[in-house]
Amino acid sequence: MKQNADGTPSRSLRNVDALPLLGGMIAYLRDPLGFLIRTRKRDGDVATFRLLDRKFLFVSDPALIEQVLVKQSARFSKDWFARDLKRVLGEGLLTSEGDFWKRQRRLMSPAFHRERLAEYAAVMVERTERALAEWSVGEERDIHHDFMELTLDIVARTLFSADVEGVGAVIGPALDAVLDWYSNPILVSNPWLMSTPLPAARRHREAIAAMRGIIDGIIRQRRATPDPDNHDLLAMLLAAQDEDGERMTDAQVRDEVLTLFLAGHETTALTLSWTTLLLCQHPEVTKRLREEADAVASGRPLAYGDVPKLVYAEAVVQESMRLHPPAWAIGREALEDFELGGRRYPKGLAIFLSPWSVHRDERWFSEPDRFHPDRWLDGLAKRLHKFQYFPFGGGPRICIGNAFAMMESVLLLSTFARRFEVTLAPSARIAARPAITLRPAHGVRVVLRAAPKSDHDPAHDPAPTTP
Numbered sequence: 001m002k003q004n005a006d007g008t009p010s011r012s013l014r015n016v017d018a019l020p021l022l023g024g025m026i027a028y029l030r031d032p033l034g035f036l037i038r039t040r041k042r043d044g045d046v047a048t049f050r051l052l053d054r055k056f057l058f059v060s061d062p063a064l065i066e067q068v069l070v071k072q073s074a075r076f077s078k079d080w081f082a083r084d085l086k087r088v089l090g091e092g093l094l095t096s097e098g099d100f101w102k103r104q105r106r107l108m109s110p111a112f113h114r115e116r117l118a119e120y121a122a123v124m125v126e127r128t129e130r131a132l133a134e135w136s137v138g139e140e141r142d143i144h145h146d147f148m149e150l151t152l153d154i155v156a157r158t159l160f161s162a163d164v165e166g167v168g169a170v171i172g173p174a175l176d177a178v179l180d181w182y183s184n185p186i187l188v189s190n191p192w193l194m195s196t197p198l199p200a201a202r203r204h205r206e207a208i209a210a211m212r213g214i215i216d217g218i219i220r221q222r223r224a225t226p227d228p229d230n231h232d233l234l235a236m237l238l239a240a241q242d243e244d245g246e247r248m249t250d251a252q253v254r255d256e257v258l259t260l261f262l263a264g265h266e267t268t269a270l271t272l273s274w275t276t277l278l279l280c281q282h283p284e285v286t287k288r289l290r291e292e293a294d295a296v297a298s299g300r301p302l303a304y305g306d307v308p309k310l311v312y313a314e315a316v317v318q319e320s321m322r323l324h325p326p327a328w329a330i331g332r333e334a335l336e337d338f339e340l341g342g343r344r345y346p347k348g349l350a351i352f353l354s355p356w357s358v359h360r361d362e363r364w365f366s367e368p369d370r371f372h373p374d375r376w377l378d379g380l381a382k383r384l385h386k387f388q389y390f391p392f393g394g395g396p397r398i399c400i401g402n403a404f405a406m407m408e409s410v411l412l413l414s415t416f417a418r419r420f421e422v423t424l425a426p427s428a429r430i431a432a433r434p435a436i437t438l439r440p441a442h443g444v445r446v447v448l449r450a451a452p453k454s455d456h457d458p459a460h461d462p463a464p465t466t467p
């Protein structure tokens with residue numbers, strides 16, 4: 001149904017207005033993931049729903065998703081949530097818009113080029129080996145918590161190399177406080193609560209101030225005593241220049257550093273946590289991962305050059321992110337009237353895209369709820385439409401850290417499988433909690449066992465046991 005000649009909304013939007021105010025809201029709050037799949041199946045590839053005063057166009061057709069994220073991307077901005085996140089991330093890459101964003105993206109891109117990834121890979125493996133050496137077998141542990149610590153450590157070290165001591169201790173809890181605020185739908189929908197004396201608001205404000213304080217201190221110190229041999233991410237950001245020779249101000253560098261911390265650590269930890277849960281349910285996958293890693297790097301730690309050979313590990317990560325995409329929802333807002341699938345829609349409309357729902361669509365994936373890494377081994381990724389599988393988004397705002405994250409997930413997972421086998425702990429409760437990211441509601445409680453010694457890996461150390 002087209003927009004009316006007098007400019008009044010098309011029928012699809014009047015349908016949204018007619019939706020019961022609370023009915024959709026309650027169904028959504030009770031089970032957002034189920035709500036999305038039911039809505040797609042019932043209402044089709046372009047559906048509408050309403051949450052309180054916001055109307056959403058829920059788009060599930062890959063070709064139309066491509067229209068929003070790529071072909072007509074200039075007609076859409078990020079959504080209200082990204083605007084609110086500016087209170088934390090300022091004008092960082094995740095939240096900025098327009099020409100400013102374009103310039104920042106150009107300045108940041110070299111930090112994620114291939115040559116840089118090789119250096120980050122060494123940090124990733126070294127920090128992982130070190131962390132795993134501390135994980136005892138036989139005891140119950142929340143491995144999601146462990147992966148959060150490990151990926152934070154890796155982001156901190158790739159960003160700050162030498163200056164890292166003490167940073168994690170401040171940034172970790174502060175990021176938790178910030179993410180907690182954004183995980184509460186009531187707080188997120190009422191940004192004005194932020195300036196009230198509510199304890200959650202106070203914690204959130206203090207967390208932002210603490211993170212900015214520590215990062216500002218490191219930037220000041222670096223500017224004062226630059227080290228030409230330092231090639232960490234921060235050094236790249238401080239040195240980056242655009243065509244006019246202009247550099248980022250200290251405040252811009254700080255916003256980008258905070259953005260990389262926020263965008264770059266929980267998402268990767270979630271990928272690893274959901275993958276570990278799948279390993280508990282499919283022990284044969286752990287065995288194949290171990291055999292592959294030991295065959296590729298017999299008797300030595302994995303390295304950057306091994307990554308292209310870890311094809312099964314890559315398939316496991318791809319399949320895990322298909323079933324549990326950490327970015328389960330991607331939002332946009334129309335900057336002007338637009339047309340999609342032959343219908344016209346007005347400026348201001350919110351667009352809701354969901355990798356979760358698309359990745360579980362039986363039209364694109366056979367047995368969509370089954371964990372089956374082998375489906376990726378015969379070139380599936382090349383045959384799929386770009387937006388039948390899009391854990392990293394797409395178009396100009398595609399995740400800048402996608403190669404970093406894939407490499408990190410493959411290296412960490414393979415290193416983990418060489419050392420451990422894993423089973424779910426008796427106390428484990430598994431449920432997905434879709435906050436900003438798709439989290440395990442109760443962590444992922446597991447028990448580790450030492451992996452059997454592999455024929456390929458004579459030098460492999462046995463894992464420590466609990467005393």
Ligand code: HEM
Nearest residue numbers: 093094263264267268326327391392393397399400401405
């Ligand atoms: C498995 C891990 C990750 C997933 C699933 C993921 C997912 C995403 C997605 C879906 C977007 C696009 C959001 C949108 O279009 O609105 C995005 C953007 C972004 N991601 Fe990631 N990400 C991951 C890891 C990382 C890492 C490791 C870094 C950095 C070290 C990073 C930094 C960013 C940044 C800076 C943006 C904003 C890019 C821009 O707008 O230009 N991400 N990510």
